[in-house]
Amino acid sequence: MLGFIIQRLLQAAVVMLVISALVFVGVYAVGNPIDVLISPDVTQQIREAAIKAYGLDQPLWKQYFDFLRRLAVGDFGRSFIYNMPVLDLIASRIPATLELTLAAVFGATFLGVPLGMYAERHTEEMFAKTIMAISILGFSVPTFWIGLVLIFTFAVQLGWLPAGGRGETAQLLGIEWSFLTANGWKHMLLPALNLSLFKFAMMVRLARAGTRETMLTDTVRFARAAGESEWTILSRHVLRLIAIPIVTVFGLELGSTMAFAVVTETIFSWPGVGKLIIDSISSLDRPVMVAYLMLVAFFFIVINFTVDISYAALDPRLRTRRA
Amino acid sequence: MMDPSSPLARFWDEFRHNRIAVGALVVVALILLIALLAPLISPQNPYDLATLVLTDARRPPGYVGSKGFTHWLGTDAQGRDLLSAILYGLRISIQIGVMAGAIAFCLGASMGAFAAYFGGRLEALIMRIVDLQLSFPAILLALVLAALLGQGKWPLITALVAAQYAYFARTAHGAASTERSKEYVEAALSTPLSPRRVVFRHILPNCLPPLIVVATVQIANSIALEATLSFLGLGLPVSEPSLGMLIANGFQYMLSGRYWISIYPGVALIVLIVAINLVGDQIRDQLNPRLRR
Numbered sequence: 266m267l268g269f270i271i272q273r274l275l276q277a278a279v280v281m282l283v284i285s286a287l288v289f290v291g292v293y294a295v296g297n298p299i300d301v302l303i304s305p306d307v308t309q310q311i312r313e314a315a316i317k318a319y320g321l322d323q324p325l326w327k328q329y330f331d332f333l334r335r336l337a338v339g340d341f342g343r344s345f346i347y348n349m350p351v352l353d354l355i356a357s358r359i360p361a362t363l364e365l366t367l368a369a370v371f372g373a374t375f376l377g378v379p380l381g382m383y384a385e386r387h388t389e390e391m392f393a394k395t396i397m398a399i400s401i402l403g404f405s406v407p408t409f410w411i412g413l414v415l416i417f418t419f420a421v422q423l424g425w426l427p428a429g430g431r432g433e434t435a436q437l438l439g440i441e442w443s444f445l446t447a448n449g450w451k452h453m454l455l456p457a458l459n460l461s462l463f464k465f466a467m468m469v470r471l472a473r474a475g476t477r478e479t480m481l482t483d484t485v486r487f488a489r490a491a492g493e494s495e496w497t498i499l500s501r502h503v504l505r506l507i508a509i510p511i512v513t514v515f516g517l518e519l520g521s522t523m524a525f526a527v528v529t530e531t532i533f534s535w536p537g538v539g540k541l542i543i544d545s546i547s548s549l550d551r552p553v554m555v556a557y558l559m560l561v562a563f564f565f566i567v568i569n570f571t572v573d574i575s576y577a578a579l580d581p582r583l584r585t586r587r588a
Numbered sequence: 589m590m591d592p593s594s595p596l597a598r599f600w601d602e603f604r605h606n607r608i609a610v611g612a613l614v615v616v617a618l619i620l621l622i623a624l625l626a627p628l629i630s631p632q633n634p635y636d637l638a639t640l641v642l643t644d645a646r647r648p649p650g651y652v653g654s655k656g657f658t659h660w661l662g663t664d665a666q667g668r669d670l671l672s673a674i675l676y677g678l679r680i681s682i683q684i685g686v687m688a689g690a691i692a693f694c695l696g697a698s699m700g701a702f703a704a705y706f707g708g709r710l711e712a713l714i715m716r717i718v719d720l721q722l723s724f725p726a727i728l729l730a731l732v733l734a735a736l737l738g739q740g741k742w743p744l745i746t747a748l749v750a751a752q753y754a755y756f757a758r759t760a761h762g763a764a765s766t767e768r769s770k771e772y773v774e775a776a777l778s779t780p781l782s783p784r785r786v787v788f789r790h791i792l793p794n795c796l797p798p799l800i801v802v803a804t805v806q807i808a809n810s811i812a813l814e815a816t817l818s819f820l821g822l823g824l825p826v827s828e829p830s831l832g833m834l835i836a837n838g839f840q841y842m843l844s845g846r847y848w849i850s851i852y853p854g855v856a857l858i859v860l861i862v863a864i865n866l867v868g869d870q871i872r873d874q875l876n877p878r879l880r881r
Binding site for chain 1: 808857
C-alpha cells in the first residue's frame, strides 16, 4: 500500500510539473502583455522600465525557472491589472464562488433526490412527467442560455429578482458572505438556480434509477410484509440504500460545478473566481491566468489522488494490478 | 428496397417504433437541410455588410424593413435579419460540431484501439493520460485551450477535440480490449498482416457500435460547448457569428426587454441539441446488449 501511495505521489508530481510548463508556455504565447499594461504613447524609457519591472526582458526558460522557484514558496506574482498579489486576489474571490457552488449542489440534491423518487413511484402522473421533462432539458440545454432566460423572465419581465451582482454581504470569520443577508439571498437565487439545473437533472435520474432497483429487492419486500407504510419504506429504507451512489456523485460533482460556475458567474456578474479568470483572459492578465490554472490543476490532482487511494484501500485487487 | 435481413434494415425496423426518436431524426434532417441551403433560402446575406441598414436595427419580430421584406424574427443590433443570421449560424455551429466530433472520433478511437492492441507500457501511458483528462471538466480544458490558442475556427476545433477525444479513446479501448482476445483477431495475427491493418480493418469495425453512441452525444456536446465558448467571447471571430455569438450579442439588449436577439438563436440551438440527444438515446438503447430482450 505504501509503495502504491509513493508511486501515485510521484506521478502526481510529474503531472503537476508538466502542467506548469504547458501552462507557462501557453500563457506566454497569448499576445504581448506589455501592450496591454501601458499605453502605446508612453516614452520608450518608461516602456523599457516597465518590461524590466515585470521581468519580461528575460529569456523564456529563465522566466519559467523564476516562476517555478517563486511557486515553491507560494508566490504567484502580482496581478498586472489589480496590482495586488495574485494569491490574495484569488483568495478574495473564492468565498463568492464557494457559496454559489454549495447553494447550487445542495439545492439540486435536496430537491432532486425526493423528486426523482417521487417520479419513480408515480410514473403516470402529470407532475412526474413534468419532472422528467425538466431533467431531460437540464441535460441538453446549455447553461448559459438558461441563465439568459432566467434573467429575462425574473429580472426584466417580472422584476422580482436582481439580474446580477452579489448584493449586500455580511461578515463571518472575517470574510464577506452573501448568504447571511436577505438581500444577498435574493441575488444568489437566480445564479444558484442556473448552476444547479444540470446537477438537478442528474440527481433526479440517479434517484429514480436507484429507487427502481431498490424497490425490487428483498429489503422492500420484507418491509411490505411487515406492514410498513409506503412513506416509511421510501424514507427509512430506500433512501438509505440509494444514498451511497448519490453521496459519491455529490462529492465528484462539486469540482465540476465549480468549473461550470465560470459560465454562470459571467452571466450574472457574480464576482467569483470564474468571472476573474474570464476577465483576466480578455485583459491578458498573465499571472492571474497562470495561478488560476495551476490551482485548478492542483485541486483536481488532489481529488484524483484521494479517489485512487481510497479505492485502493477498499479494493486490494487494484493495488497489485496497477502498482 | 433494402434487404430485410441486413443488420441496417433490422436496426431501422426497430428504430421506427419509437415515435419520438423518429420525430427527432426528422428534425435533425430538416435542420441539416436548412443549414445546407442557408444561402439559397435566407432572405438576406447576414455577412454582407453592404445590405445592412442601421435604421432597421433592433426591430421586433414581424417588422417590415426598409428592404421591403418582413423580419419574421426581428433584427439584431447591426440591423441584420435575425432569421438569416440564425440560418447561417446553424451552418457554422453544425460545421464546427461535426468537424470537432469527427476528428476527436478518429484520434480517440485510433489511440484507444492501438493502446488495447499493443498493451504494456504504451497502453498504461495512453490510458493514464486519458483517465487524467476525463477527471478534469471538459469545459475548463476547452476554455483554457481556446484562450491560449486565440480566436479562429481551427483553434476552436483544436480546443474542442482536445476536450473530447478522451471519451472516444476510453470507449474504443474498452471495446478493443474485449475484441483483442477473440479468435478472429488471433487468426488475423497469425498471418503476416501489419498491426495497422489488424487494428483498422479487423478490430475497429467491431468496436463501432459503442463508438457511434458516443459520437452522437459528443457532436451535440461539442455544439453546446462551442456555443458556450463563443458566448464567453473565446470562440469564433465576430465576422462569422455562430449561434453562441448571436446569443452573446443579444445579451446586453435583453435587459432592456429586446429578448428576440438572444432568445431565437437559443431556441434554434436547443432544438438541434435536444433532437440529436433524443436520436442518440434511441441508438444507445438499441445497441446496448443489456437492454436487449
